[in-house]
Amino acid sequence: NAGVTQTPKFQVLKTGQSMTLQCAQDMNHNSMYWYRQDPGMGLRLIYYSASEGTTDKGEVPNGYNVSRLNKREFSLRLESAAPSQTSVYFCASRTGPSGSVTQYFGPGTRLLVL
Amino acid sequence: SQQGEEDPQALSIQEGENATMNCSYKTSINNLQWYRQNSGRGLVHLILIRSNEREKHSGRLRVTLDTSKKSSSLLITASRAADTASYFCATSDTGRRALTFGSGTRLQVQP
Numbered sequence: 001n002a003g004v005t006q007t008p009k010f011q012v013l014k015t016g017q018s019m020t021l022q023c024a025q026d027m028n029h030n031s032m033y034w035y036r037q038d039p040g041m042g043l044r045l046i047y048y049s050a051s052e053g054t055t056d057k058g059e060v061p062n063g064y065n066v067s068r069l070n071k072r073e074f075s076l077r078l079e080s081a082a083p084s085q086t087s088v089y090f091c092a093s094r095t096g097p098s099g100s101v102t103q104y105f106g107p108g109t110r111l112l113v114l
Numbered sequence: 115s116q117q118g119e120e121d122p123q124a125l126s127i128q129e130g131e132n133a134t135m136n137c138s139y140k141t142s143i144n145n146l147q148w149y150r151q152n153s154g155r156g157l158v159h160l161i162l163i164r165s166n167e168r169e170k171h172s173g174r175l176r177v178t179l180d181t182s183k184k185s186s187s188l189l190i191t192a193s194r195a196a197d198t199a200s201y202f203c204a205t206s207d208t209g210r211r212a213l214t215f216g217s218g219t220r221l222q223v224q225p
Binding site: 004033040041043044045048058092101102103105106108 | 123144145147154155156157158159162202204206212213214215216217218
């Protein structure tokens with residue numbers, strides 16, 4: 001039982017390049033989330049998927065897109081990376097909208113945009 | 115914007131001492147959670163307290179909640195070097211499906 005896994009662990013991009021961050025969970029959770037964490041700050045919600053087939057914007061969605069590929073996988077795409085997107089990105093999951101509110105986090109992806 | 119604000123931002127204590135960190139939030143909540151983040155790692159859930167509870171214990175952790183003051187505190191008793199981490203409070207309300215995090219308290223426990 002791996003929990004929540006994220007790939008890659010670290011990535012360097014040039015301004016304007018695109019990339020997709022991958023997230024998968026093996027806990028049969030319905031809800032999945034993408035957060036970003038900037039130095040000295042808490043996590044801010046980018047997008048979430050309450051259940052398979054649905055996605056919703058969070059607090060800071062601009063510059064990002066998401067895909068809930070299936071129940072296990074939730075990807076985050078940067079179409080044209082900007083230095084302001086340099087951050088650590090965390091994926092999380094929970095049972096579902098009506099279940100436990102506890103979220104389980106992946107180890108994070110550190111992204112540097114030059 | 116951040117829902118919760120932790121206080122202090124940083125705390126350094128000796129092993130065996132107690133550590134207390136506080137969280138204030140702005141809107142009505144259903145529950146409040148505390149998470150720990152070790153350096154370079156993801157967050158790990160520690161404890162949850164519901165809006166109708168005032169105090170909760172889990173091992174060396176004690177959480178209090180004062181909804182009238184919109185504040186919570188996390189007490190770690192008999193701290194250990196392994197408790198060194200950042201601690202975040204997170205809230206959720208009936209209207210949101212995601213958590214809103216505070217800015218965190220960095221705890222350093224000196225051996």
